[in-house]
Amino acid sequence: MTSTEGATARADHQRPRGLAPFLRSQMRNIAPFLTLIFLSAFFAIASPSFATIDNVGNILTQVSVTGIIAVGLTFVILCAEIDLSIASIANVTGIAVAYFTLQESYVNIANVPMPGIVAILLALALCALLGLVNALGLTVIGIPSFIMTLAMMQ
Structure with missing residues (x-):
């Protein structure tokens, strides 16, 4: 076994495999989405009028202005401004x-x-x-x- 094969074998051996290590490494990306899901579930249970099509439309209408502004500001930030x-x-x-x-x-x-x-x-x-x-x-x-x-x- 050459030294590069040994290094590759050690790297493969040390790299954790499975879903749990992957989720732990991606927690920064997953946490906001999980928070949104938990908050939506909580409010759907707490108030029967929350989980309706009319309310979803109302929420999307309220968020649309912020979303449009965020898309525009994304281009500004990409230009390092x-x-x-x-x-x-x-x-x-x-x-x-x-x-x-x-x-x-x-x-x-x-x-x-x-x-x-x-x-x-x-x-x-x-x-x-x-x-x-x-x-x-x-x-x-x-x-x-x-x-x-x-x-x-x-």
């Missing part, structure tokens, strides 16, 4: 839509009454303008992303 202003700009979008939307007569909010689609388009244009300010500060001026997005967060 950071964006601290994302929540503030998302809030500006909601405020802009509320400002430009036609309100009911009992709502006492100063606004510019416009149809819904126009309000949404104006809010998206405003947020695109804020994103452009971020982009120009990063690329043209050369401000680090942490500082630029921290300033835009204010």
